[in-house]
Amino acid sequence: MKNTKTFRREPLTDSQLLMTIAICIFLVMYVGAMLIFKGGFLRANQIFDILNDNAPLIIVSCGLTIVMIGGGIDISVGAVTSLVVMACALFLNNGGNVYLSMLLAIGIGLGFGLVQGFLISYLDIQPFIVTLAGMFFARGMTTILSVDPQKVNIDPIHNLFETIHRGALVNTSIDPQTFNTSTENLTELVRDGKMTFFEAIKNMNFRTLLEGKIKIDWLGYTAPNGNRIPASMEYGVVIALLCVVVIFLLLKFHKLGRGFYALGGNQTSALMLGINVKRTRFLSYVICGLLSGISGYVFLLHTGAGNATNAVGMEMNAIAASIIGGTLLSGGVGNVVGTFFGVMILNTIKKIVVTSGLNAPWWQSVTTGGMLCFFIILQSVVIFIRSKVRRSRISKK
Amino acid sequence: MADHALLEMRHINKLFPGVKALSDVDFTLRKGEIHALMGENGAGKSTLIKVLTGVYQNDGGEIRVEGKNISIRSPQDAQNNGISTVYQEITLCPNLTVAENMFIGREKDVFVHNRRREKRANELLGELGIPARGSQMLGNCSLAVQQMVAIARAVDMNCKVLILDEPTSSLDDKEVNVLFGLMRDLKARGVGIIFVTHFLEQVYEVCDRITVLRNGELVGEYLTEELPQVQLVAKMIGKDLDEISSFGEVEEKEFSDADIFYEAKKLSSSDALPFDFEIHKGEVNGFTGLLGSGRSESVRAIFGADKVNGGTVKINGKHVKITKPIDAMKNGIGYLAEDRKRDGIIADLSVRENIILALQVMKGFFKPISRSESEAFADEYIKVLNIKTASRETPIGSLSGGNQQKVILARWLLTHPDYLILDEPTRGIDVGTKLEIQKLVLKLAEDGVAVTFISSEIEEMLRTCSRLIVMRDRRIVGELKGSDLNQAQVMKTIAGGES
Amino acid sequence: MKNNFKNIFKNGLGQLTIPIIAILLLVIFNLIRDPSFFRITIEIDNAGNRVLAGNLISIINAASELAILAMGMTLVTAASGGQDISVGAAAAIAGSAFVKVLKSGGNINGLIVLLAFVVAVIVAMCFGAFNGTLVSIFKIQPMIATLILFTCGRSIAYWINGGATPTVDSSIVKAIGGFIPGCPIPTPVLIVIAMAIIFKLVFHFTSLELFTQSVGINGSAAKLNGINSTWIKLLSFIILGACVAVAGCIGVSRLGLINHETLLIDIEMDTILAVAIGGNSLGGGKFKMAGSIIGAYVIHILTVTLYAMKVPSTDVKAYKAIVIIILVVIGSPVIKKWFAKTAARIKNKKASAPMKGAQ
Structure with missing residues (x-):
């Protein structure tokens, strides 16, 4: 018993181990891509591109990780993000102030978090159903808010056309190359549901914010034509990274953060340990909602347009990222840094698939599914082996 | 008397829909005493504890701590008033560190200082x-250590009242002694301890006073030295003791090799080391040993409940393979x-569904027992085993522990086994039901059923078993029968012949 | 008589209370709004058959796929304590396989349709088995395990037909998705009835119900009683696979074409919702399949009601969400307890009056 007082390194916890695995695999994958594909992967821009495109997903995944650590689930995050994008776009286009629009984003996010959290923790309703309803509601509101295609005049269509060529059009059933810009054709496409209209933002203050990028020259590269292209990072990425850091600290060092782990580990125990279980669970959903709001705004900063099909499927991507990063849906295990790398892994795969010339649209989702399958099985095996080792160690004592 | 009362509960009432769980119960705890709270299952012990810890709210009466009236609405309220509880099931979080488990939920700091915390821990x-x-x-800690961590947490909270709810049921003797040392230490510091347990010997070992409850009512409060064990039992079950003493010694039975029903050689599983074992028709044998000695693991290996690694098994002299529970069941186990x-x-x-489950599994997936048949089975066994339930369609979860156990027994009796393994069938159930189960075991043996009976109460095993297999450190270290079957000899074998 | 009434008041209809109340409320609401809402007429369709028509028929007809999926989902939920979110994607795969086989032969006759259906069922069962293996052997939560197929299922469907959305022109297929000549009831409704009868028979002639519930409530005890819980969980996913194939084939037959992107899109959420509205715990254990089926119809009555109120199809979701929330709030344990408490207080007031006198 004496020697127990001497310093001893504790074995990695499940959260740490799963996170380490995720980071290692990310590194291996990326270095592999660098060696095989060279080109884009050797440039820092590649990483910044991934970050720029996925800042909203990172933020949303952080929120979801918190909820999952607390043993819950929130599938409304993508829909809330989309609602925030649409609401803020409309607000700005109708002469709203940029700062007020930020408040609006946070307000919508918080509102969803508060209501869902209340229903789940104080009325004891299954989180899946509540957030499913939240998802339906947010998606429905988004389409209600979205512009009626019949009223659209030539000008926004011009804007829209611009946006399509900037790569922001999500709907894959239209090929931008063969895209016919005649008004009749557009209206037809909209009626068939093949395309939805953007609410492109005209507010000048917001435009400056949108165009604003942090340029890091020394990380850039020189294009073949001699132009120096600096690595550029949008403000959204800074917000996302900030979110990751803040939530990492919250989970690790804040009373509330530890409460989430306790809650997910064993709810009855958490109650007996004097943790206010209901409030802790409530707050996990509130934080998640708040982050969805922020994510919506970052999304808008990236695309500069509101669209009813924004962020479709984001909730599942966020869940996938959290899982790859080592968060277990059963609760109590997880880490937000892992989640960050989860997002990176998901999107690096997509980049690799595109770079390898597998352009058929089904390749991306099949590889994503395969990767997900690999990680899920790997984790299941790792956890199984560890619990077995632990059990034998205890019984040997 | 009331002047050094630490905790007073007066006229406590608690109603559940249809049941009065506590009626007008008084309880007094003094400074620096260990006070046993005794009663059968359903006597209201756990309800009283839960009222005190804020899990339930009392429907009447008052609670005073050091003379001050308090109201307890949540576990936090209880903690704030210096009342801490260590439950039978570990109520800590396995995914946090020991230090965190000791300090979480009661620190005022918003930020956590892990280093400082671990040092203090x-x-x-x-x-x-x-x-x-x-x-x-x-x-990563053993159950016993986890329990002690829970106590350490309570100690550090400067609790005035410490409630230990069945803390010893998952500990072995050595660990129990450490725990008792800890309890005496706390007692010396002036902490009042409420000790809830089913083990009578332990009560007499550490407790100063005993409060007995029965059917939600107070029977009385006694000084331990003034209440002999026999009387305590009498007060708890409220019936004559003759019935308890009516158990004679187990009569010697001679078994020939031809009667061997089950025989295992070098049987081992993922949790049990290889062992040899045999049992005769109509024999009651027991596995004994400290917790973790491998007694449960061995019988689980016999039943195929864990992954079987090796060994040969013969039933009625014929080789059989038992790797899954269903194999064992098909072979009459x-x-x-x-x-x-x-x-x-x-x-x-x-x-009803709980009773027919095992039989249904044996009959197979495609031959369901019809509704009327299953109702007949259920009615029969509810009557035979005297199961107290509102109806056969009542969910089993709402029955008391003893009656649940009887339903499970009925489930196995319905399959008409040739060999029945009972692992701790009497744990956590009231004395009356314990006796019924012991009688049933003896009756089964008379009918030619082989029975393996495991219990942590050695007396109980001595009353029922004609042969005891003693295990230590996951190995069989002795087999006792005949005149060797007495408490002293059993203890000696368990302890390893040191004393 | 009075006792009976009291019992129903006290115990309600068990877990069916909420869905039945919901259906009644929706029906009453519609009758008030438009007394002719549920009028059923006999019309002559394009093929010259005399068929039933009207809002009620279209509701029951449109809910067929959902009802079938809800039956399978109930089993999966009960056995595994989780939900399969890949049913939409898997249905797209099954539908694609169905069309692939139909298109491979020359003319489409009954035999080929049957063959195509069998192939679709086998394919869907294989994918069900894949999900089930992850859940039962690798012990992964169902939602996570099925996330894989959810992610890539529609892409696999895309691949089966090479990205095309082939149309099927056949009177048999049309009959499956519409009406059998001479029968006024829509075929999908008949299929739902057939499925319900099949499940009833399965429950009667096997111990599936008892075993599934045992595994869902207490897996460890079920295992010690000789139930092969791995197999039961796997089986539930395979059965769901069969349901998915049936739903997928109905979906394809309705349109006469397979569109892997839109076939039964978003139906997984509705399916889970149907199970929950039916009063089944999403945490597994005891289940009532009837509840889930009613739940499916509740969802569709709601949708059709909203359409009838001229709510655009894209906005329906928002209103649906509000109704769902109201339903689950009424059904929530806290609110139920509050009701019970209030009821008990009223009763107690009566009962305690003489007791006080005695004291």
Whole structure:
């Protein structure tokens, strides 16, 4: 018993181990891509591109990780993000102030978090159903808010056309190359549901914010034509990274953060340990909602347009990222840094698939599914082996 | 008397829909005493504890701590008033460290200082002699250590009243002694301890006073030295003791080799080391040993409940392969698992469905027992075993522990086993039902059923078994029968012949 | 008589209370709004058959796929304590396989349709088995395990037909998705009835119900009683696979074409919702399949009601969400307890009056 007082390194916890695995695999994958594909992967821009495109997903995944650590689930995050994008776009286009629009984003996010959290923790309703309803509601509101295609005049269509060529059009059933810009054709496409209209933002203050990028020259590269292209990072990425850091600290060092782990580990125990279980669970959903709001705004900063099909499927991507990063849906295990790398892994795969010339649209989702399958099985095996080792160690004592 | 009362509960009432769980109960705890709270299952012990810890709210009466009236609405309220509880099931979080488990939920700091916390935890653990480190994950500790961590937490909270709810049921003797040392230490510091247990010897070992409850009412409060054990039991079950003493010695039975029903050679599983074992028709044998000695693991291996690694098994002289529970069941073996809640009852299903479950499994997936047939079975066994239930369609989860156990017994009796393994069938159930189960075991043996009976109460085993297999450190270290079957000899074998 | 009434008041209809109340409320609401809402007429369709028509028929007809999926989902939920979110994607795969086989032969006759259906069922069962293996052997939560197929299922469907959305022109297929000549009831409704009868028979002639509930409530105890819980969980996913194939084939037959992107899109959420509205715990254990089926119809009555109120199809979701929330709030344990408490207080007031006198 004496020697127990001497310093001893504790074995990695499940959260740490799963996170380490995720980071290692990310590194291996990326270095592999660098060696095989060279080109884009050797440039820092590649990483910044991934970050720029996925800042909203990172933020949303952080929120979801918190909820999952607390043993819950929130599938409304993508829909809330989309609602925030649409609401803020409309607000700005109708002469709203940029700062007020930020408040609006946070307000919508918080509102969803508060209501869902209340229903789940104080009325004891299954989180899946509540957030499913939240998802339906947010998606429905988004389409209600979205512009009626019949009223659209030539000008926004011009804007829209611009946006399509900037790569922001999500709907894959239209090929931008063969895209016919005649008004009749557009209206037809909209009626068939093949395309939805953007609410492109005209507010000048917001435009400056949108165009604003942090340029890091020394990380850039020189294009073949001699132009120096600096690595550029949008403000959204800074917000996302900030979110990751803040939530990492919250989970690790804040009373509330530890409460989430306790809650997910064993709810009855958490109650007996004097943790206010209901409030802790409530707050996990509130934080998640708040982050969805922020994510919506970052999304808008990236695309500069509101669209009813924004962020479709984001909730599942966020869940996938959290899982790859080592968060277990059963609760109590997880880490937000892992989640960050989860997002990176998901999107690096997509980049690799595109770079390898597998352009058929089904390749991306099949590889994503395969990767997900690999990680899920790997984790299941790792956890199984560890619990077995632990059990034998205890019984040997 | 009331002047050094630490905790007073007066005229406590608690109503549940249809039941009065507590009626007008008084309870007094003094400074620096260990006070046993005794009663059968359903007597209201746990309800009283839950009222005191804020899990339930009392429907009447008052609670005073050091003379001050308090109201307890949540576990936090209880903690704030200096009332801490250590439950039978570990109520800590396995995914947090030992130190975190000791300090979470009661620190005022918004930010957590892990280093400082672990240092304090290590000091306290050292002081109390608990073999754990603050930085260790709780899930990596043994159950006993986890329990002690829970006590350390309570100690550090400067609790005035410490409630220990069945703390010893998952500990072995050595660990129990450490725990008792800890309790006496706390007692010397002036902490009042409420000790809830089923083990009578332990009560007489550490307790100063005993309060007995029966059917939600107070029977009385006694000084331990003034209340002989026999009388205590009488007060708890409220019936004559003759019935208890009516158990004679188990008569000697001679078994020939031809009667061997089950025989295993070098049987081993993922949790049990290889062992040899045989049992005759109509024999009652027992496995004994400390917790973790491998007694449960061995019978689980016989039933195929864990992964069987090797060994040969003969039933009625014929080789058979038992690797899954269904194999064992098809060969006429039944197994009543140690942990009723986890491995026995299907809580939301009705008594009827619980009774027919094993038989249904044996009959197979495609031959369901018809409704009327299953109702007949259920009615029969409810009557035979005297199961107290509102109806056969009542969910088993709402029955009391003893009656749940009877339903599980009925489940196995219905399969008409040739060999029945009962692992701790009497744990956590009231004295009356215990006696009924012991009688049933003897009756089964008379009918030619081989029975393996495991119990942590050696007396109980001595009353029922004609042969005892003693295990230590996952190995069989002795086999006792005939005149060797007495408490002293059993203890000696368990302890390893040192004393 | 009075006792009976009291019993129903006290115990309600069990877990069916909420869905039945919901259906009644929706029906009453519609009748008030438009008394002719549920009028059923006999019309002559394009093929010259005399068929039933009207809002009620279209509701029951449109809910067929959902009802079939809800039956399978109930089993999966009960056995595994989780939900399969890949049913939409898997249905797209099954539908694609169905069309692939139909298109491979020359003319489409009954035999080929049957063959195509069998192939679709086998394919869907294989994918069900894949999900089930992850859940039962690798012990992964169902939602996570099925996330894989959810992610890539529609892409696999895309691949089966090479990205095309082939149309099927056949009177048999049309009959499956519409009406059998001479029968006024829509075929999908008949299929739902057939499925319900099949499940009833399965429950009667096997111990599936008892075993599934045992596994869902207490897996460890079920295992010690000789139930092969791995197999039961796997089986539930395979059965769901069969349901998915049936739903997928109905979906394809309705349109006469397979569109892997839109076939039964978003139906997984509705399916889970149907199970929950039916009063089944999403945490597994005891289940009532009837509840889930009613739940499916509740969802569709709601949708059709909203359409009838001229709510655009894209906005329906928002209103649906509000109704769902109201339903689950009424059904929530806290609110139920509050009701019970209030009821008990009223009763107690009556009962305690004489007791006080005695004291």
